[in-house]
Amino acid sequence: xxxxxxxxxxxxxxxxxxxxxxxxxxxxxxxxxxxxxxxxxxxxxxxxxxxxxxxxxxxxxxxxxxxxxxx
Numbered sequence: 001x002x003x004x005x006x007x008x009x010x011x012x013x014x015x016x017x018x019x020x021x022x023x024x025x026x027x028x029x030x031x032x033x034x035x036x037x038x039x040x041x042x043x044x045x046x047x048x049x050x051x052x053x054x055x056x057x058x059x060x061x062x063x064x065x066x067x068x069x070x071x
Contacts, residue, residue, distance in 0.1 A: 004053050004064065007071070009045040012056070016043075019070055020062060036060075 013032055016022040022034040022041075030045045041059050048056070057067055 004050045004068070006047050006049045007053060009043050009048055012048055012053070013043055013045070015067075015070055016041075016060065020060065022060070 009030075009032070013024070013034065016034055017024065020036070022036045022039075025033045025035045025040070027033070031042050032045060033040060033042045035041075039060060041056055043056065044052075054064065057064055
């Protein structure tokens, strides 16, 4: 399990919605808020580098290895 690479916000949003059951709640400017039950996370629609991606995955409760399999 290596370091995650950068990903676009749009691609991350599609993966979270299609594979992990999140739904878009609202959008304000270039940020989209997704939710699944009591988990709520905001994703910028720009390039997301490794540090922010790790933080988003941790907030969502998604294992980094499980996410790498999908990418």
